[in-house]
Amino acid sequence: MISSNDFRPGVSIEWNNGVWKVVEFLHVKPGKGSAFVRTKLKNVQTGNVVEQTFRAGETLPQANLEKSSMQHTYKDGDQFVFMDMATYEETTLSATQIGDRVKYLTEGMEVNILRWGEQILEVELPNAVVLEVIQADPGVKGDTATGGSKPAIVSTGAQVMVPLFISAGERIRIDTRTDSYLGRE
Template sequence: MQPAPGFVNAYTFRVGSVQPTDARRSLACRARLGVCPTAKTRGTVLRPAPGRTSALDAWRRQSHRAYQHRRHSLRMDISSNDFRVGLTIEVDGSPFKVIEHLHVKPGKGAAFVRTKLKNLLTGNSMERTFRAGESVPEAQVEKVEMQYTYAEESDYVFMNMTTFEEERIPASTVGDTAKYLRTGQDVSVTKWNGKPIEVEVPTTMTLEVVETDPGVRGNTAQGGSKPAKLETGVVIQVPLFINVGEKVKVDTRTGTYLSRG
């Protein structure tokens, strides 16, 4: 049998599809997929001749649409009563992170949940109120473990710890997290539809003090504070007894001193 009109042999491809019981239907099915149905060349993909649209390409597009449909159907909703800090939800078609939430039960009327949300695409924050128990779609984001390597122009370069491939992320996406980046720093990159939208470092980090006023003997944590520059360049307030060369623990979410390292 001759290959389907307009197709030429290209490369070997194994088809894993349902086989109709009728032999003629099976051959027709394989021909529509662009696979040579003859016994001699069975399993050979047929590449469309110039100017022709490949049936295989159409099948691939259909498979991709089916995948997107399954992905959408697997999307989970979450009750506003179960909101927690750090949760990513979808609002008006965009991913948001819950920064603050408060469950309110007024004396009269229905209970509600007041939230502060951060748009992970723009970085802007907004306040939003939800009915108690209201179902909200959980954003289908992907968390990828990476390691910071270096900065170049307006980009930060990270290495994917699974594929070991480098990926450039714009400084606008890295945002304030850049203040805590040091070579070899592990980070978590949030992706939305395959695009990086947020870079996070651990909530607690131990960093060395590289610049601060000399400590005063006898001062305690309750005796006041002073600015100190840490090894990544960030400046925080530390107790008066902290000196250059010491290590301190920092809450990277708020930029506050926690304790000596």
């Protein structure tokens, strides 16, 4: 159990038949009446965000989330197979379970899988990945880093906006959280 006074960004609670992560919180002590905690909660399963107010000191069950390090070993049709790095057990996930992060997933990549009981909630990729550009408009002499951007297709099939001087065959670093170009590798 966790008290609403102990809420911090990133704390996970079991509330309203699901797992919710505290995104923002504000402890309010009005001049008249009792204190309360105003929160913004994100449902880990669906991604919905709600604002909720709790009494100060109200206790809620804390979600017991388990994070395990796994390696993406291979793709079997439209299923992705992961191997637990500690027990060597294999887990198969579909593209819908992984979500939009699947566009940066490569074989051999180590990811963190977040579980609540037996249910897989989230697949966390590294913050940055290095991928090869397979398709991009050719660069033109005089293109600069601040001169604009163009779309490029990387080896996993994802489309990323890159500077004009990037051409096919180059390896680039991409931020998986913001889908943005970080630099050449």
